[in-house]
Amino acid sequence: MPEDGRKVTVTCKVNGLERTLRVYPLARLLDVLREELHLTGTKEGCGEGECGACSVLLNGQLANSCLIPALQADKAEIATIEGLASPDCLHEVQQAFIEAGGAQCGICTPGMIVAAVNLLARIPQPTEGEIRFGLAGNLCRCTGYMKIFQAVVRACRRQRERVSA
Amino acid sequence: MPRVIGQPVPRKEARDKVTGQARYVDDLSFPGMLRGVTVRSTCPRARIKKIHFDASIPWDEFVIVTAKDIPGKNCVTLLLEDQPCLADTVINHPEEPVVLLAHADKYLLEEARRAVWIEVEPLPAVLTLEDSLARKEIIWGADNVLKAIHLEKGNVDEVWSQADFIVEGEYETGAQEQLYIEPNGMVAVANPQEGVTVWGSMQCPYYVHRALVPLFGLPENKVRVIQVETGGGFGGKEEYPSMIAAHAALLAWKSGRPVKIVYDRAEDMAATTKRHPSRTRHRTAVSKEGRLLGMEIEFVLDGGAYATLSAVVLSRGTIHAAGPYLCPNVRVRSRAMATNTPPQGAFRGFGAPQSTFALERHLNKVAQAVGLPPEELRRRNFLREGETTATGQVIREKVALADLLARALELSDYHAKLKRFAAENATRQEKKGIGFATFMHGAGFTGSGEKYLASVVGVEATPEGRVRILTASTEIGQGTNTILCQIAAETLGLELERVEMAAPDTAAVPNSGPTVASRTCMIVGKLVESAALALKQTLEGSGFLPRQYSQQEFGEACRRYMEKFGPLRTYSQYQLPPEIQWDEENYKGDAYGAYAWAAYVAEVTVDSLTCEVRVDDFVAVQEVGRVVNPVLAAGQIEGGVAQGIGYALYENVVWQEGRMMNNQMTNYIMPTSMDVPRIRVYFEEIPYARGPAGAKGLGELPLDGTAPAIANAIENATGVAVDRLPVLPEHLLDLLEASRA
Numbered sequence: 001m002p003e004d005g006r007k008v009t010v011t012c013k014v015n016g017l018e019r020t021l022r023v024y025p026l027a028r029l030l031d032v033l034r035e036e037l038h039l040t041g042t043k044e045g046c047g048e049g050e051c052g053a054c055s056v057l058l059n060g061q062l063a064n065s066c067l068i069p070a071l072q073a074d075k076a077e078i079a080t081i082e083g084l085a086s087p088d089c090l091h092e093v094q095q096a097f098i099e100a101g102g103a104q105c106g107i108c109t110p111g112m113i114v115a116a117v118n119l120l121a122r123i124p125q126p127t128e129g130e131i132r133f134g135l136a137g138n139l140c141r142c143t144g145y146m147k148i149f150q151a152v153v154r155a156c157r158r159q160r161e162r163v164s165a
Numbered sequence: 166m167p168r169v170i171g172q173p174v175p176r177k178e179a180r181d182k183v184t185g186q187a188r189y190v191d192d193l194s195f196p197g198m199l200r201g202v203t204v205r206s207t208c209p210r211a212r213i214k215k216i217h218f219d220a221s222i223p224w225d226e227f228v229i230v231t232a233k234d235i236p237g238k239n240c241v242t243l244l245l246e247d248q249p250c251l252a253d254t255v256i257n258h259p260e261e262p263v264v265l266l267a268h269a270d271k272y273l274l275e276e277a278r279r280a281v282w283i284e285v286e287p288l289p290a291v292l293t294l295e296d297s298l299a300r301k302e303i304i305w306g307a308d309n310v311l312k313a314i315h316l317e318k319g320n321v322d323e324v325w326s327q328a329d330f331i332v333e334g335e336y337e338t339g340a341q342e343q344l345y346i347e348p349n350g351m352v353a354v355a356n357p358q359e360g361v362t363v364w365g366s367m368q369c370p371y372y373v374h375r376a377l378v379p380l381f382g383l384p385e386n387k388v389r390v391i392q393v394e395t396g397g398g399f400g401g402k403e404e405y406p407s408m409i410a411a412h413a414a415l416l417a418w419k420s421g422r423p424v425k426i427v428y429d430r431a432e433d434m435a436a437t438t439k440r441h442p443s444r445t446r447h448r449t450a451v452s453k454e455g456r457l458l459g460m461e462i463e464f465v466l467d468g469g470a471y472a473t474l475s476a477v478v479l480s481r482g483t484i485h486a487a488g489p490y491l492c493p494n495v496r497v498r499s500r501a502m503a504t505n506t507p508p509q510g511a512f513r514g515f516g517a518p519q520s521t522f523a524l525e526r527h528l529n530k531v532a533q534a535v536g537l538p539p540e541e542l543r544r545r546n547f548l549r550e551g552e553t554t555a556t557g558q559v560i561r562e563k564v565a566l567a568d569l570l571a572r573a574l575e576l577s578d579y580h581a582k583l584k585r586f587a588a589e590n591a592t593r594q595e596k597k598g599i600g601f602a603t604f605m606h607g608a609g610f611t612g613s614g615e616k617y618l619a620s621v622v623g624v625e626a627t628p629e630g631r632v633r634i635l636t637a638s639t640e641i642g643q644g645t646n647t648i649l650c651q652i653a654a655e656t657l658g659l660e661l662e663r664v665e666m667a668a669p670d671t672a673a674v675p676n677s678g679p680t681v682a683s684r685t686c687m688i689v690g691k692l693v694e695s696a697a698l699a700l701k702q703t704l705e706g707s708g709f710l711p712r713q714y715s716q717q718e719f720g721e722a723c724r725r726y727m728e729k730f731g732p733l734r735t736y737s738q739y740q741l742p743p744e745i746q747w748d749e750e751n752y753k754g755d756a757y758g759a760y761a762w763a764a765y766v767a768e769v770t771v772d773s774l775t776c777e778v779r780v781d782d783f784v785a786v787q788e789v790g791r792v793v794n795p796v797l798a799a800g801q802i803e804g805g806v807a808q809g810i811g812y813a814l815y816e817n818v819v820w821q822e823g824r825m826m827n828n829q830m831t832n833y834i835m836p837t838s839m840d841v842p843r844i845r846v847y848f849e850e851i852p853y854a855r856g857p858a859g860a861k862g863l864g865e866l867p868l869d870g871t872a873p874a875i876a877n878a879i880e881n882a883t884g885v886a887v888d889r890l891p892v893l894p895e896h897l898l899d900l901l902e903a904s905r906a
Contacts (some may be wrong), residue, residue, distance in 0.1 A: 009603040027718050032446070034192075035189075036356070039185075039193035040185070040188070040189075040191075041184070041185020041186065042185070043189070043191075043346075043347070043396070044191065044348075044652060045346040045347065045348075045430065045830075046829070047429055047430055048430070048830065048831060050829070050830035050831055051346055051830055053346055053456070054825035061658060067818075067833065069495040072462065076519075080185070081185035082184070082185050084184075085184050088599055090180070090184070094183040097183045098175045098179040098180065098183055098842070099175060099337040100796075101173075101175070101176070101796040101797060101799075101800050103176070103179055103182040104176075104397075104644075104800055104804065105346070105347070105395065105396045105397040105398075105641055105642025106181075106182030106183075106187050106394065106396065106642065107345075107346045107347040107396025107397060108346045108396075109182050109183055109185075109187040110183075113183060131836075131838075132838045132839050133839065134836050134837050135838045136839045138676065138838070139346060139830070139835060139837060140342055140346070140838075141343075141345055141346050141397050141399070141804070141807075141808070141835065142397055142642045142643075142804045143800055143803060143807075144800075144803035144804045144805070144806055144807030144808075144836075144841055144844055145803075145838045145841050146799075146800075146841075146843070146844050147796070147799075147800055147803065148838070149838075153694070160592065
């Protein structure tokens with residue numbers, strides 16, 4: 001098939017790897033991640049920036065990848081759920097979600113964890129109110145959020161212990 | 166021996182979920198795969214005249230399927246066969262599927278969908294419950310009645326003259342969208358040689374299987390259904406997945422290529438099933454001592470255009486309508502009515518949240534009439550061991566409702582707050598209130614349902630000396646994988662890591678029934694327990710397993726058994742316990758094998774200027790038998806309470822001409838992390854003799870009592886009776902203004 005002239009070249013760093021992509025300028029970053037890069041850990045829940053299942057970090061900022069045109073990802077650094085854990089070691093937030101029961105059906109979980117990591121990066125010792133506000137863009141229909149809050153508190157305690165050790 | 170029941174072990178598939186490695190239907194891809202979409206009717210009721218395909222689209226590049234392409238029977242087989250898979254001549258609701266399209270490019274596909282025009286001759290439609298009841302038009306059967314139930318205990322007609330008080334009330338609840346965060350989706354591979362295989366998001370693989378067999382006219386072994394990781398269900402993936410599987414399979418059958426259909430949020434919300442809207446009327450006879458003498462209840466559900474599961478939703482709602490109270494004379498007349506809206510269906514609680522809301526609001530009214538505090542009125546009427554429910558079921562277990570209520574009131578500091586709020590509200594714009602509900606939820610299928618399901622579970626030893634559970638019961642977030650493994654591990658004296666789940670694949674696992682009705686732990690779990698016990702006995706009988714054994718010795722015994730005799734696999738099939746007797750004709754007898762019992766307390770703040778309601782505290786105390794996994798069990802209650810808060814305060818389906826108009830997360834509002842109070846969950850554990858290790862069911866329970874507890878708290882805060890859900894600010898404003906006038 002001939003190259004579609006409407007496509008543009010986008011260069012970005014995804015989970016630390018340099019990527020050069022040919023994409024439609026207004027393609028959703030969510031689709032680029034899932035379909036071009038096969039990073040399917042980022043989920044689509046609503047496609048309109050309400051549910052946060054597609055949360056990624058774009059230049060360190062929490063973003064709904066369903067609302068980001070591919071062109072905006074040019075020269076950006078993107079982190080997805082797949083970039084958090086190394087093969088044999090989970091991120092503290094991931095480990096805390098397992099222990100506290102923060103994941104039920106799991107579809108909001110990648111986005112929720114990305115949001116929680118971002119929250120702890122901004123506010124290492126968040127209050128309950130700050131946790132609630134920090135995760136307010138990520139909807140969960142299973143947990144009632146209680147065990148998610150507990151997971152964040154647990155992760156934050158673990159981070160503190162690691163820093164002080 | 167390791168004890169695993171009662172331990173807060175992490176869920177089995179947790180690691181895959183927190184790393185993003187878990188594979189959901191939209192994460193699946195096959196070589197040459199096409200995407201499929203559905204073209205739907207847009208009017209509520211019509212005759213189809215012609216389907217037009219706009220010339221701007223190169224249609225020869227698309228796969229097009231209509232009703233004429235269906236190889237077998239054009240219906241979604243469930244209880245009745247009234248719902249077509251693709252509408253052929255008549256349209257009965259505005260989201261009825263008519264044409265299917267597939268193409269490799271999803272963007273072109275979307276353009277093509279908009280270029281199909283269904284020319285219709287409109288017919289008069291029935292869009293409200295009232296019009297359906299009034300038979301304004303007959304749109305289903307002879308009288309629009311999808312199902313009618315008549316429950317009778319004692320003689321209600323004779324009781325009114327003996328009553329000190331007669332209290333009447335009318336209560337309404339709206340539709341509620343399940344709003345699982347993963348929309349529905351299926352992938353299908355289908356051809357005449359190999360048959361049909363579908364992978365997808367679902368609760369009930371064998372329901373999908375049962376629907377696909379007649380649709381394609383294939384033998385059962387030529388249809389295979391595999392559940393993949395499923396991002397929430399709540400009942401919303403009980404029945405509709407059969408429709409989507411059928412559509413994907415029809416497109417795959419015609420094209421010879423794999424086809425994936427994944428709904429976007431708007432389509433999922435508009436087209437798939439929701440909780441039935443309801444209207445309940447109560448007339449109650451009560452003595453001056455506050456004894457319930459007679460209850461006459463009329464319970465009506467809006468079922469939408471087709472029968473789907475309305476008959477069984479109505480059944481559960483009817484049986485729960487008189488609640489966990491002793492009343493010698495009860496009459497419940499129930500009807501599920503047809504309207505030209507998309508069919509309503511299963512949603513966690515399954516009819517019981519509707520009728521429980523009505524009753525728990527109504528009993529507060531009864532208490533006022535009698536002049537008793539609401540908790541005292543309930544205390545005087547709670548069912549106790551040896552007494553009979555509305556269906557005449559003798560309760561054989563200890564019922565701890567009075568204790569649960571006392572504990573919930575104490576934990577919430579109910580009495581002190583009641584006093585304090587009453588004193589402080591007079592001078593405040595923000596009025597505070599506290600309220601509660603006491604209720605029950607039957608676990609498992611109603612009546613003889615479990616007998617007819619006759620579920621089967623298998624357990625097999627693997628060559629690695631592990632044990633694998635074979636069931637079609639699905640993990641949809643509620644913890645199936647983990648609790649069933651805990652039950653088998655406990656039975657076999659194994660570490661949890663040595664037990665695993667087989668994938669729910671109809672070609673590989675027996676039919677353990679649908680994953681619904683709070684039945685997975687109690688019914689399927691019990692079958693897991695007995696199949697595991699049979700496996701252990703087989704090993705012991707073979708002489709390979711000593712009476713006391715280590716983990717290694719168990720694995721070694723499995724290996725030696727399999728070397729000598731081949732596969733080691735044991736099965737267990739459900740047998741109706743002899744004490745369970747159900748008369749479907751007269752709605753009498755043992756409606757459920759066991760009930761969970763609960764008392765929930767809600768504390769709210771109502772802004773009397775904006776009429777916004779905030780839930781400040783929530784205490785949920787329940788008795789669910791033995792708790793298999795306290796973290797997962799609490800997670801179920803917390804999530805259910807949050808859904809109940811949504812049902813009570815935010816979740817409003819706006820209908821226009823039979824369509825959901827606010828089919829977006831932007832304008833259909835569910836609770837966020839900012840909206841839920843601290844939800845405090847407590848369990849009382851009274852082991853149930855027929856449950857695995859004493860466990861009962863609990864998944865649906867929290868949906869029943871949350872909304873009425875909140876509504877009662879709002880009444881306490883404002884003094885106005887809120888008898889309609891959801892309690893939106895604009896509704897509350899109307900009520901407050903009416904009360905001031």
